Amino acid sequence: MAYLESALVVYLRAMYYPEGFAFPLKAIDLSTYAIELGREAATLLMLGAVARLAGSPGWGRFACFAFLFGLWDIWYYIWLKVFLNWPESLLTWDILFLIPVPWIGPVLAPILVSLLLIAGALRAMQLLDKSTRIRVDRYDWLGASTGALLVLYVFMEDIIALLMQGGVKAVLALVPTAFNWTVFLIGYALMVGTALRIASRSSAFSRSSASLR
Numbered sequence: 001m002a003y004l005e006s007a008l009v010v011y012l013r014a015m016y017y018p019e020g021f022a023f024p025l026k027a028i029d030l031s032t033y034a035i036e037l038g039r040e041a042a043t044l045l046m047l048g049a050v051a052r053l054a055g056s057p058g059w060g061r062f063a064c065f066a067f068l069f070g071l072w073d074i075w076y077y078i079w080l081k082v083f084l085n086w087p088e089s090l091l092t093w094d095i096l097f098l099i100p101v102p103w104i105g106p107v108l109a110p111i112l113v114s115l116l117l118i119a120g121a122l123r124a125m126q127l128l129d130k131s132t133r134i135r136v137d138r139y140d141w142l143g144a145s146t147g148a149l150l151v152l153y154v155f156m157e158d159i160i161a162l163l164m165q166g167g168v169k170a171v172l173a174l175v176p177t178a179f180n181w182t183v184f185l186i187g188y189a190l191m192v193g194t195a196l197r198i199a200s201r202s203s204a205f206s207r208s209s210a211s212l213r
Contacts, residue, residue, distance in 0.1 A: 002075035070117035143194035150187025
């Protein structure tokens with residue numbers, strides 16, 4: 001899937017950025033943009049379908065989806081490096097996603113998120129293989145959702161602000177220079193801390209249950 005995704009991007013860049021991808025963005029027609037939105041949605045559906053087939057109901061399927069998503073994202077950039085020798089560095093800016101509005105950020109940011117997804121998914125799969133119940137309370141939900149929202153906010157904040165102020169023309173004129181690493185890392189730390197808390201509690205509960213038996 002990562003190979004196919006990167007191959008499509010190679011073709012798009014040959015059409016719209018023959019001199020090499022860089023900000024500011026170039027305008028594309030609405031029909032092509034709609035097709036791109038559909039392609040991204042279809043990618044998520046395909047990853048979800050594989051996760052549904054591969055994982056056990058509930059957390060098993062979620063863990064499979066997180067693992068596949070993280071692996072896909074990292075290999076997407078590996079293949080782009082093979083095909084185009086791009087990105088130049090982990091701090092190179094990229095369009096990360098288009099739904100519901102374009103996400104932008106340095107390549108390092110989504111890779112960090114993908115590594116967390118992979119690590120968390122592998123730990124969850126390990127616990128589930130031992131028939132351990134994944135225990136999540138309301139504080140876990142609050143920490144994970146707050147962290148995720150902060151990360152998503154950082155990815156989309158510039159685009160949303162420009163759309164509200166000047167519309168599509170303002171977005172097309174954007175040349176990003178500063179990434180809000182402070183808010184991103186706060187959100188990332190919340191997600192990491194929540195994942196560690198869930199794993200620790202689930203493991204402790206498993207040991208407690210085993211001792212009772």
